[in-house]
Amino acid sequence: MVSLSSMRWAFLWAATCAQAALDVDLNSPASIKAAAKVVAHNLISTYYHGDEPGQIPGILPGPPPGGPYYWWEGGALWGTMVDYWHYTNDTTYNNITTQALIFQSENSYMPLNWTASLGNDDQGFWGMSVMLAAEVGYPDPPSGTPGWLALAQAVFNTMAWRWDTKNCGGGLLWQINLLNKGSDYKNTIANGILFNLAARLARYTHNDTYAGWAEKAWDWLVALKYIDDQYNIYDGAHIEDNCTIIDKGQWSYNAAVLAEGLAYMYDYSNRSSKWQTRLQGLLNRTLDFFFPDGILVEIMCEHPDSIGCTTDELSFKGYMHRWLATATQLAPFTNATVMARLRTSAAGAVRSCEPDGTCGFRWNTGSYDGDTGAGQEMSALAALSSLLVTQQGVRAPLTDTTGGTSKGDPAAGNDATQPGAPLAPVTKADRAGAAVLTTAVLASLFGGIWWLLRDETKPAAPRWWRGRE
Ligand SMILES: *[C@@H]1O[C@H](CO)[C@@H](O)[C@H](O)[C@H]1NC(C)=O
Ligand SMILES: *[C@@H]1O[C@H](CO)[C@@H](O)[C@H](O)[C@H]1NC(C)=O
Ligand SMILES: *[C@@H]1O[C@H](CO)[C@@H](O)[C@H](O)[C@H]1NC(C)=O
Ligand SMILES: *[C@@H]1O[C@H](CO)[C@@H](O)[C@H](O)[C@H]1NC(C)=O
Ligand SMILES: *[C@@H]1O[C@H](CO)[C@@H](O)[C@H](O)[C@H]1NC(C)=O
Ligand SMILES: *[C@@H]1O[C@H](CO)[C@@H](O)[C@H](O)[C@H]1NC(C)=O
Ligand SMILES: *[C@@H]1O[C@H](CO)[C@@H](O)[C@H](O)[C@H]1NC(C)=O
Ligand SMILES: *[C@@H]1O[C@H](CO)[C@@H](O)[C@H](O)[C@H]1NC(C)=O
Secondary structure: OOOHHHHHHHHHHHHHHHHHOOOOOOOOHHHHHHHHHHHHHHHHHHHOOOOOOOOOOOOOOOOOOOOOOOHHHHHHHHHHHHHHHHHHOOOOOHHHHHHHHHHOOHHHHOOHHHHHHOEHHHHHHHHHHHHHHHHOOOOOOOOOOOOHHHHHHHHHHHHHHOOOOOOOOOOOOOEOOOOOOOOOEEEHHHHHHHHHHHHHHHHHHOOHHHHHHHHHHHHHHHHOOOEOOOOOEOOEEEHHHOOOOEEOOOOHHHHHHHHHHHHHHHHHOOOOHHHHHHHHHHHHHHHHHHOHHHOOOOOOOEOOOOEOOOOOHHHHHHHHHHHHHHHHHHOHHHHHHHHHHHHHHHHHHHHOEOOOOOEOOOOOOOOOOOOOOHHHHHHHHHHHHHHHHHOOOOOOOOOOOOOOOOOOOOOOOOOOOOOOOOOOOOOHHHHHHHHHHHHHHHHHHOHHHHHHHOOOOOOOOOOOOOOOO
8 A cells, every 4th residue: 555655755865866867758849959068068078179279170089098998989979960960950069079070081981090990981981971071961071181972982992902801701891990899800890881871872973883782781681690580680600611601699780780771772773672571671680689668778788687799789769769760761661660769769868868968878777876987978979869750840861863962973982002011010919900911912923814804883993902801
């Protein structure tokens, strides 16, 4: 039996909790915008210092051990901010966003500073953010710098040039720098980003060559069973076993990057049933697997009694919300189901935030868990602002015939240099990588022959890549 005093206590407790969370009415776009503004301010003022004197534009504090954040997460941050602008029209952060995207674009988003942590996925995250800038009509960079589209093409091209047929029948290795840990691993995120960018470039430019690459990347992921029959999306496998022993970890960003790419292919293919079936299958599995009780959980590391997520992984939830929201614009048949789920999940995210916009990591407890960081903050911002996708006046991604004006360059990236030559004396651990490099050097002597035999359907390879096929 419930006594009156305990009922009153429960009432007061509930009232206190309601006050303690970020104040927002998810049925009101104006209220969502106001709350998103609070979170955006908290995110940038707490975590971003790249616009301060003596700091490096574009990056979050890091990479380890200098700070917790790897270089790629800066790329993810600016994509989040481009979406924030697109959904709210708030230009407060456009200046620092533009500066960041340009500053780190050195060497086709393979800046030599960050070689030690440079994977295909890292470069690719920056590539997806500039692709987004082109698609949402984000203000063009100042004249004299390459357009957002050209930068995205540079990332795509340099990634496609690294497609490696020597192992596992194709696919990208995780790492660009062959001396990095992970140079023997072919993972879903690197190949998923190639797929995602290819699908988006196909749709934006109406150039079918990109669509061919999207098909190729998708088919490879399926052939190797990184994507299984139930649309579980696994993490990757090592080349030593010809990519047959699969790490079955399921991470939300892998499912999300593929789902978004599928929505682009669905639209690009004029709504073909082939891409529709795939998208439907993947969304079905993704919503069931990652959103128990309607709220996104990073299942692999967000355990009921402990959090085992790395700094990287603490940022993944935001990508799911952003990329699924965009998918609903391209594939309207997904709209009702997906948006309903993103709404309940965003409600959970909001309850994890303090009134000042400091947000935690767990979204399914109804309160703030004190687990903070740039990734958690980006994710909450993404969850909120993505809900505005259904608002009047929010355009679907543009193409070069529907208002997109970003300047492109199909050959972009040709002048990039491959980072990663060893600078320090070669150690035992480096030997395997060094052997690869020696082979590459020898092979480059015969590069001219390869050049004559090269596949004409591929983008012309730059000098640093010739001979590596
Ligand atoms: C962005 O930079 C331009 C040029 O430096 C300046 O005029 C403008 O006021 C800045 N905008 C914001 C919102 O800070
Ligand atoms: C590379 O590091 C140097 C030294 O810290 C810095 O001055 C420069 O701005 C960095 N460049 C990029 C692209 O991060
Ligand atoms: C390695 O895997 C690829 C793709 O599944 C396959 O085509 C190739 O025959 C395999 N190679 C070996 C040596 O098993
Ligand atoms: C989609 O339809 C348009 C207009 O009919 C056509 O030009 C285009 O080639 C089609 N695209 C594909 C991939 O079939
Ligand atoms: C996925 O498909 C199964 C079987 O058809 C169905 O029971 C489930 O409700 C679907 N899930 C979603 C999120 O649509
Ligand atoms: C998607 O659903 C929302 C309601 O959640 C609706 O307002 C919007 O018009 C729908 N968009 C499309 C493209 O069907
Ligand atoms: C943002 O402003 C532009 C230009 O004024 C307008 O066309 C667009 O609908 C606005 N978007 C939102 C989300 O309010
Ligand atoms: C289409 O894209 C491919 C791959 O980047 C490029 O080589 C080709 O020049 C492009 N075609 C046109 C007409 O732009």
